[in-house]
Amino acid sequence: MSGRCSSTCRLQLLGCFAIRVDEVPVDLGGREEKVLALLALRGPQRRSVLAGTLWPDTTEERALSSLRAAVMRLRRTCPGLVDAGRCRISLGAQVASDTAELLGRLDEVDRLGDGPWASTSETLSALGGPELLTGWYDDWVLEERDTLQHRQLRALESLAEVALMTGRAQLAGALAERAIVIEPLMDSAQELLIRSYLMSGNQAAAVRVYRTYSRRLGRELGIRPSPALTELIGSTGFVPRPGPPVRV
Structure with a gap:
């Protein structure tokens, strides 16, 4: 052309x-x-x-x-x-780029926090969308990908916290799930998802999330969920089994 x-x-x-x-x-x-x-x-x-x-x-x-x-x-x-x-x-x-649009939304979160725009499917998809330049492994790409993912995680968790504080359990859960897709082995995102289920009264789903996360942590990292997360799930009456020893 x-x-x-x-x-x-x-x-x-x-x-x-x-x-x-x-x-x-x-x-x-x-x-x-x-x-x-x-x-x-x-x-x-x-x-x-x-x-x-x-x-x-x-x-x-x-x-x-x-x-x-x-x-x-x-x-x-x-x-x-x-x-x-x-x-x-x-x-x-x-030239317009999808990354410029995503960064604009992330700037909105930093500047405005929660708002009507935050709960739209378009915003949820953008904040938890595909990774930057899939299949590219140049050093500069890895650096940019890591920076962008950290901003996405921060925005998703920030919005999920606000959603929980304002009683919007379903929105908080959707935001937490998108954060988990980006970083599956992060206690804070798992905690937000568990809290969203507890707020909606679905204790069984909260326990399933904890169990799945605990197994994956043990299998991939040889560690257990944090004491805070274990204490949170304990509020349901569920008693976690002893896991593998924590690596040091």
Whole structure:
């Protein structure tokens, strides 16, 4: 595809990489995909920094050469995908990305906390959506993925806490479940889910969550749930069996 990149140019980084221009998928090479992804996640970059991040295991000259080739192909494919100056390169102003939208929602949580928008299915799906750039294992991708997941977890747990405080057990449970998908072995998310079941009067479901979590902790990490979580489930009358010794 050639021609000017329109305002309908959309970059997908959550899940598998994809780009569509005027709703038409565009195929790019691996180098070009990485350039667009890094610019979308980190903003404008100096050429030397961009090249060094994307190709850290080669000489600066070869890295800059790879960057120039990638930028040339991007310009041929769709002028406007990138703005390439002499020293700095940025994503084109017309390019929208799903990560920018997600970060906008996370900023809303930080700034506004709970609100009517927080309980919409769109927001729930966005906050607990697919991981960043599935199947990519570059160091910079792992770093960005970890940062994004921490923000998602913080937002989901924050909203779930507010939902519990305001008596919305079902919403709290939905938020906690999305947090557990991101990080299954985190006591705080499991506690929120258990509390949501207890608030709704479903003690059996709360016990099932605890049992499943306890077995997985023992199998994968050789540890037990925290005393606080065990005490919480004990309020149902359930007495947890002794688990494996805690690793130190």
